[in-house]
Amino acid sequence: MxxxxxxxxxxxxxxxxxxxxxxxxxxxxxxxxxxxxxxxxxxxxxxxxxxxxxxxxxxxxRPQGSREAKAPFPVLYEDQRLLVIEKPAGLLSMASDREKVRTAYRMATDYVRRSQSKGRLFIVHRLDRDTSGVLLFAKDEQTKRAYQDRWDTLVSRRGYLAVVEGRPPRETDTIRTLLRENAAHKVYSVRSGGKEAITHYTTLSAGTEYTLLEVDIRTGRKNQIRAHLSELGCPVAGDQDYGAATDPLGRLCLHAHELALTDPFTGEQRLFRAAAPKGFRSLAR
Incomplete structure (x- = not known):
C-alpha cells in the first residue's frame, strides 16, 4: 500500500x-x-x-510498517495545537548563552518536523534545567499567545512532587514571602523589595531521612520551591545550591507532575500528568 x-x-x-x-x-x-x-x-x-x-x-x-517519528522523551499529549512532553531532569527548556542545541525545545521541534517538514513549536512556559516533568509547547503562534496572555487565569494548578531532606514542622502549610535574586543568581526571601511567591505543600509520606511532598505553587517565581523549602529547613534532595547535604538519586528531586488548565479556545478543562520518577516514593518510606 x-x-x-x-x-x-x-x-x-x-x-x-x-x-x-x-x-x-x-x-x-x-x-x-x-x-x-x-x-x-x-x-x-x-x-x-x-x-x-x-x-x-x-x-x-501511511503504509504498514512505515517508520513513525519517535520523540527522545515521553509525549504526554499531542494534537493539532499542542505538544505536551515529560522533560527529563538536566535538560534546558530553551536555549541559553551556553547551550543552544541540547534543549527540550530543539529536540521537540526535531520530533515534530520528522512528521511535518514545516512544523513549528512555540514555548509557552518553562521548567528549570534540573526539574523534570510536564512541559507544554504550542504548534502555532495564535495558540502560544492565547495561553501566555491569560496564563495566570487559565492555569488552575501547577503541581510538583518534591523529595526533601528531613521533615517539615507541619504536615501541610502555605509559605508566602517576597523573593529576590542576588548577583550569583540565587533566590532568597526578603522583607521588602522582592516579588511575592506563594507555595503550598502537603506531606504525602515520610521516612527516616526524607519526606515526599505534594507542592502546589500559586506564583511562578524562579527557583521558588527550592528557595522556600530550603528556608523551611528541608532543602530538596540533590539541591546543593540551596543547602542539600545529600544526592540520593543523582539529580534534583523535584518533578512537575500535574498541569491543570482551561483550553482558551473551547473552555475545556485539561489535566496533564507525568508519573513520579523512579525512586521518589521509595526514599520517603
Whole structure:
C-alpha cells in the first residue's frame, strides 16, 4: 500500500470519512488502519474512530510498517495545537548563552518536523534545567499567545512532587514571602523589595531521612520551591545550591507532575500528568 492523502471538505468523525474515501475495503480493515497507527491528521497519528475532522485538514494513510517519528522523551499529549512532553531532569527548556542545541525545545521541534517538514513549536512556559516533568509547547503562534496572555487565569494548578531532606514542622502549610535574586543568581526571601511567591505543600509520606511532598505553587517565581523549602529547613534532595547535604538519586528531586488548565479556545478543562520518577516514593518510606 502506498501513502495516500485526502483533504477534508466537511466536518465529521474520522471513521465515516475513511470509509467514504477508501472504497473496496471492509469496515474492520479500515478500523485496523487506525489501530495500527497508520492514520495521521495534519501530521499527528490518530487512533480514535470518532476523532473530529474540520474542513481544510489533511488525512494521510501511511503504509504498514512505515517508520513513525519517535520523540527522545515521553509525549504526554499531542494534537493539532499542542505538544505536551515529560522533560527529563538536566535538560534546558530553551536555549541559553551556553547551550543552544541540547534543549527540550530543539529536540521537540526535531520530533515534530520528522512528521511535518514545516512544523513549528512555540514555548509557552518553562521548567528549570534540573526539574523534570510536564512541559507544554504550542504548534502555532495564535495558540502560544492565547495561553501566555491569560496564563495566570487559565492555569488552575501547577503541581510538583518534591523529595526533601528531613521533615517539615507541619504536615501541610502555605509559605508566602517576597523573593529576590542576588548577583550569583540565587533566590532568597526578603522583607521588602522582592516579588511575592506563594507555595503550598502537603506531606504525602515520610521516612527516616526524607519526606515526599505534594507542592502546589500559586506564583511562578524562579527557583521558588527550592528557595522556600530550603528556608523551611528541608532543602530538596540533590539541591546543593540551596543547602542539600545529600544526592540520593543523582539529580534534583523535584518533578512537575500535574498541569491543570482551561483550553482558551473551547473552555475545556485539561489535566496533564507525568508519573513520579523512579525512586521518589521509595526514599520517603
Amino acid at each position: 502506498q501513502e495516500k492523502t485526502y483533504s477534508v471538505t466537511q466536518a465529521g468523525p474520522l471513521l465515516p470519512f475513511l470509509l467514504e474515501q477508501i472504497r473496496g475495503q471492509s469496515r474492520n480493515n479500515v478500523k485496523s488502519l487506525l489501530t495500527r497507527g497508520q492514520v495521521q491528521v495534519d501530521g499527528v497519528t490518530v487512533t480514535r474512530h470518532d476523532h473530529p475532522l474540520e474542513p481544510g485538514q489533511v488525512v494521510v494513510i
